[in-house]
Amino acid sequence: MYRYDSFDHKIVYERVAQYRDQVHRRLSDELTEDEFRPLRLQNGLYMQIHAYMLRIAVPYGMLSSMQMRMFAHIARKYDRGYGHFTTRQNIQFNWIKLEDTPDILADLATVEMHGIQTSGNCIRNITSDEYAGVAADEIIDPRPYAEILRQWSTFHPEFAYLPRKFKIAINGATEDRAVIAVHDIGLSAIKNQKGEIGFRILVGGGTARTPIVGSEICDFLPWQHVLTYIESIMRVYNQYGRRDNMYKSRIKILVKAIGIEEYKRQVELDWLETKDGPSTLTMEELSRVAAYFTAPNYEALSEIDVNTELLKTQDNSFSSWLRRNVRPHKVPGYAVVVLSLKSAGVAPGDASAEQMDIVADLADRFSFGEVRVTHKQNLVLADVRKSDLIQLWQEAAKHGMASPNIGLLSDVICCPGADFCTLAFARSIPLAKMIAERFDDIDFQNDIGEIELNMSGCVNACGHNHVGNIGVIGVDKKDGGEWYQVSIGGAQGNATAIGKIIGPSFNFQQMPEVIDRILQVYLRERFEEEVFIDTVRRIGVSPFKEFVYGTPIDAESIVDRSAYGFIEKPDNYTVQRKSRS
Amino acid sequence: MIIKNKIIIDDDWLILRPAEGEEPERVVVPAGKVIVPLKVWQAQRNELKSRAELGVWLASHERPEELKGEIEMFSVIAVDFPKFADGRGYSIAYNLRARLGYAGELRAVGDVLRDQMFYMQRVGFDSFAPRPDKSIHDALKGLSDFSDSYQAAIDQKIPLFRRVTRDGVASADQ
Numbered sequence: 149m150y151r152y153d154s155f156d157h158k159i160v161y162e163r164v165a166q167y168r169d170q171v172h173r174r175l176s177d178e179l180t181e182d183e184f185r186p187l188r189l190q191n192g193l194y195m196q197i198h199a200y201m202l203r204i205a206v207p208y209g210m211l212s213s214m215q216m217r218m219f220a221h222i223a224r225k226y227d228r229g230y231g232h233f234t235t236r237q238n239i240q241f242n243w244i245k246l247e248d249t250p251d252i253l254a255d256l257a258t259v260e261m262h263g264i265q266t267s268g269n270c271i272r273n274i275t276s277d278e279y280a281g282v283a284a285d286e287i288i289d290p291r292p293y294a295e296i297l298r299q300w301s302t303f304h305p306e307f308a309y310l311p312r313k314f315k316i317a318i319n320g321a322t323e324d325r326a327v328i329a330v331h332d333i334g335l336s337a338i339k340n341q342k343g344e345i346g347f348r349i350l351v352g353g354g355t356a357r358t359p360i361v362g363s364e365i366c367d368f369l370p371w372q373h374v375l376t377y378i379e380s381i382m383r384v385y386n387q388y389g390r391r392d393n394m395y396k397s398r399i400k401i402l403v404k405a406i407g408i409e410e411y412k413r414q415v416e417l418d419w420l421e422t423k424d425g426p427s428t429l430t431m432e433e434l435s436r437v438a439a440y441f442t443a444p445n446y447e448a449l450s451e452i453d454v455n456t457e458l459l460k461t462q463d464n465s466f467s468s469w470l471r472r473n474v475r476p477h478k479v480p481g482y483a484v485v486v487l488s489l490k491s492a493g494v495a496p497g498d499a500s501a502e503q504m505d506i507v508a509d510l511a512d513r514f515s516f517g518e519v520r521v522t523h524k525q526n527l528v529l530a531d532v533r534k535s536d537l538i539q540l541w542q543e544a545a546k547h548g549m550a551s552p553n554i555g556l557l558s559d560v561i562c563c564p565g566a567d568f569c570t571l572a573f574a575r576s577i578p579l580a581k582m583i584a585e586r587f588d589d590i591d592f593q594n595d596i597g598e599i600e601l602n603m604s605g606c607v608n609a610c611g612h613n614h615v616g617n618i619g620v621i622g623v624d625k626k627d628g629g630e631w632y633q634v635s636i637g638g639a640q641g642n643a644t645a646i647g648k649i650i651g652p653s654f655n656f657q658q659m660p661e662v663i664d665r666i667l668q669v670y671l672r673e674r675f676e677e678e679v680f681i682d683t684v685r686r687i688g689v690s691p692f693k694e695f696v697y698g699t700p701i702d703a704e705s706i707v708d709r710s711a712y713g714f715i716e717k718p719d720n721y722t723v724q725r726k727s728r729s
Numbered sequence: 730m731i732i733k734n735k736i737i738i739d740d741d742w743l744i745l746r747p748a749e750g751e752e753p754e755r756v757v758v759p760a761g762k763v764i765v766p767l768k769v770w771q772a773q774r775n776e777l778k779s780r781a782e783l784g785v786w787l788a789s790h791e792r793p794e795e796l797k798g799e800i801e802m803f804s805v806i807a808v809d810f811p812k813f814a815d816g817r818g819y820s821i822a823y824n825l826r827a828r829l830g831y832a833g834e835l836r837a838v839g840d841v842l843r844d845q846m847f848y849m850q851r852v853g854f855d856s857f858a859p860r861p862d863k864s865i866h867d868a869l870k871g872l873s874d875f876s877d878s879y880q881a882a883i884d885q886k887i888p889l890f891r892r893v894t895r896d897g898v899a900s901a902d903q
Contacts, residue, residue: 153896155877155889166874170844178867179844186814187844269814299879299889305851306823306882309816375880375888386820421828426891427881433890439898 149210149518150295150440152260159302160257163264167191168250175247190270190308192240192263193249196568200244203266204256208276208294208318209237209521213508216519218259220504226252231504233489233497235561235612236315237275237521238266242568264302269310271301271382275317277325278522281441282530284478288337288345290320292438293374296429300375307382311389311397314382322642327523329353329361329644330615332399333381338368346370351381351411352403355609359646360400363408365415371434373419375427380419384411444516444531449481453534468552468590469541483534485515487527487544488551488559492584495577496562497525506547514540523612524561526554556593557601557667558584561612565605565622566630572605574622574630579603579659586660596667599680600640615640617681618666619647620659630656636666636692637684650693658701665696730865732846733834733856735872737865740858742784742805744838745769764807764836767791778802786838789817793824800831805856810839819852826853826883843871853883 152160167187174184188194192203204219219239223231226248227241234240244252256262265272274294281289297316301307307314319326320337328334334350346368353362369377385399388406403411460467475484487507490496499507507527511519514536515529522528527549532540544550553559560583563569565576580603587593602616606624613619619635631653638647654662669692674683684692731740744764747756753772758765764784770777777783786807787793800806806825808818818837825831836856837849846857850872859868881888889895 151898155879155893155895158877159875159879162875183813183842183844269816302879303848303875304880305848305878306819307816308848309814309819309845311816383820383823387817391815391817425881426887430890436890436895436897 149212150207150291150437156260156299157257160260160262160264163191163262163303164250164253164257167253171246171250186268186309188246188249189268190265191249191253192266193244193246194240194267195570196242196564197566197570198568199242200246200249201240201242201564201568202244202249202252202263203234203238203240204261204263205266205273206238206261206521207298208274208280208291209278209523210291211519211521212259213511213517213519215259215261216504216508216511218256218261220501220508222252222255223501223504230498230500232495232564233499233521233525233527235523235525235563235610236273237278237523238273239521240564242564267313269312269314270308271304271310271314271316274298274301275315275326275331275523277319277321278520278528279325279475279484279530280320281443282477282479282482282484283321283323283325284476285322286320286478287322287339288320289438289441290318290326290335290337291441292434293320293335293337293347293371294318295437295440296375296433297378300378300427304382306379307386310382310386311391312394312399314385314399316378324641324644325523327612327615327640327644330355330359330612331362333378334362335374337371340368344370347374349377349381352400352408354398354400355612355614356398357395357607358398358400358404359609359614360404361644361646362400363403365408365412372429373423375429376422376425377415377419379422379427380415383418384414443479446479446482446531447533449533449535451480451534453481453537456534456537459538465545465552466538466541468594469545469550470537472552472554472556472594473550474537477531479531481534483532483537485529485532485537485540485544486522486554487529487549488553489526489549490553490559490584491548491551492558492588493581494548495564496560496580499527503547503549506543507549510540510543524559526559552590553593555598555600556590557587557596557599558593559600560584561600561602561616563604563608563610565603569605571608572622573607573624574605574632574656576603576605576611576620576622579620579632579656583660583663586664596670597679600638601663602638612640614638614646615644616647617684618663623653625653632656632659634662634666634696636689637681639681648689650689651697654701661701662696666692669695731836731856731858732865732869732872735869737869744784744786744807744858762804764805764838767795771795784836787821789815789821791821793821793829796825796831797829800825800829800833803833805834805836806831807836807838807858808854810837810841810845813840813842813845815840819848822849822853823883841868843868846871847874851878851882851884 173179194201228243276294316333317326317328317331318335330353336348349366350362351365473486520528562580566572600617602613603620604611604613605622613621615638625631633653635647635649639645742762753768770785782804784805837854838858
């Protein structure tokens with residue numbers, strides 16, 4: 149993976165010093181909170197309900213074991229012993245003190261990490277495919293480009309105060325695992341007929357209030373031009389994106405307002421003057437960066453490991469773990485292992501300091517010291533010898549990270565929700581826990597098969613609800629209670645689609661029954677081997693809607709609130725919500 | 730007092746900010762060194778162009794291209810930041826320097842604060858009128874927050890990867 153050289157180190161250390169001084173000036177009231185807010189946001193520090201949240205960038209999801217141990221250290225020393233991995237492959241800590249943040253960032257700098265541009269109206273962490281470099285369907289390893297884009301976007305002087313946040317994702321495989329179609333810019337690394345490498349570029353995708361799939365602005369951009377072309381996309385947006393209304397300020401609104409053809413015309417006009425200029429990438433730079441992402445020293449192994457095969461036939465839980473959590477690797481004798489951070493009773497994406505240390509150890513012993521964070525909030529050990537799978541499984545299971553549920557119902561994507569976030573209308577983590585427990589039976593989950601349940605506590609849709617096969621979103625209602633809207637038919641990947649809302653919203657207690665009814669319709673209607681999303685596509689939303697709303701859902705009797713870690717809050721808890729922090 | 734070329738100096742330019750709704754043709758431009766709004770310049774070009782020294786300022790929604798062919802007329806061009814979080818001024822400055830070839834004094838005015846000035850300097854501003862309630866000596870420090878940058882901009886037109894030999898993987902502590 150990428151390692152800092154003296155230039156990277158210097159820039160990050162200077163950032164820590166700059167930020168330390170800014171915090172000092174805030175604490176001494178030289179800076180007002182309004183002046184300080186964008187400064188702390190651009191260092192990842194966000195004000196939540198109970199405390200500050202610090203979001204740390206994990207560039208395109210790649211971590212070393214050393215960095216993972218640093219997270220454990222931060223969790224213990226500055227937080228409450230755990231952290232939360234996010235859908236943008238980052239990690240956030242929820243109980244941070246402002247006074248500690250300069251020291252945390254200084255600690256992070258020692259392991260080549262930071263919180264730069266993880267929040268605020270700037271270019272955010274570049275995300276990518278969690279299986280980059282090991283996936284069999286890879287066309288081009290996207291990581292060197294992601295790293296080049298990371299450096300280019302870091303402290304880009306012209307784009308630090310954009311109309312709104314800006315997210316770029318890059319994918320390099322046949323299958324899109326980076327959800328590029330719902331990003332402000334989505335890049336697919338491809339080869340043209342001559343075998344030259346370039347990018348297909350989508351612009352203006354997104355979720356939140358205006359969920360929309362990105363439009364193609366360029367079908368093939370030779371790789372050398374990626375920085376100058378994106379710079380032109382940014383410049384048009386920076387000048388013309390709306391700044392009068394926060395909800396209409398993302399690039400997708402501008403693209404929709406003027407049309408993709410006009411947007412493209414303006415970009416290409418701007419680009420005329422920078423194309424082939426100094427920011428054109430060189431083969432030397434690409435090679436320098438790509439050299440950090442070469443394959444590790446794989447051993448020559450046989451494709452089949454006898455012991456693994458044997459235990460597979462003897463132990464059901466091992467075989468279902470193999471089936472769900474272990475993926476093929478492009479090198480014979482190796483496998484890709486997903487460590488599940490989705491266990492019943494635990495907030496999706498949460499990991500304790502102890503688990504972080506364990507993952508770091510497992511990475512050192514079994515996967516060349518590297519870990520990846522997935523946008524589905526799990527962790528990946530990408531280069532595991534098949535002969536190590538049994539031992540790895542046992543140790544992961546011992547520490548609650550071997551739920552055989554990857555891609556199943558309980559592998560939910562979930563934002564922090566109203567337990568932490570000032571923006572949320574409703575809680576998402578207790579809901580995820582409750583649904584996980586209602587459908588805890590793994591045989592039932594296996595029968596349901598591939599399904600994506602995504603949940604967000606509010607319209608900002610951090611939990612990717614619009615592209616969930618089943619999407620759940622907390623909505624604002626005048627009574628201040630917790631209400632959820634349900635959509636179905638959303639999808640990620642090559643056939644990315646925005647789900648359709650099935651009807652009026654439900655309250656917290658009704659939700660497990662709602663999910664249950666949706667699944668009943670699927671089980672009734674599916675053809676053999678047909679996965680959930682295909683059934684929805686075939687029969688449409690109506691049968692689901694009819695059944696879910698067919699008879700009243702008597703909620704109170706179904707759920708004992710206290711059983712789900714439900715912290716009773718005053719009825720008026722929504723008044724704690726503030727404007728954007 | 731302003732900061733110009735990283736030095737604090739006295740400044741005798743007057744920035745003319747007409748009242749809301751005042752028609753540009755009717756705005757009275759006083760004698761002496763005045764920085765007039767773009768609209769006033771456009772409305773009173775014939776009277777103003779004979780002045781020995783004149784400046785013009787752009788609001789954040791205005792286009793620098795409107796000064797195409799005229800930039801030589803001005804001793805100073807200013808860009809107004811109505812709020813420091815309004816980042817349009819950065820692209821205006823970039824376009825003035827890179828597209829229109831403006832080489833004269835480019836001044837940031839309005840809600841100009843220390844913590845944005847490093848970026849402002851990078852996109853081509855060489856003079857700054859920090860907000861009067863803040864210490865200009867503190868503001869000056871903002872120009873030296875970083876000693877190097879990855880990407881090309883106006884102050885450094887060559888990106889890091891073309892300027893230096895970077896260590897590369899061979900010497901990284903793998």
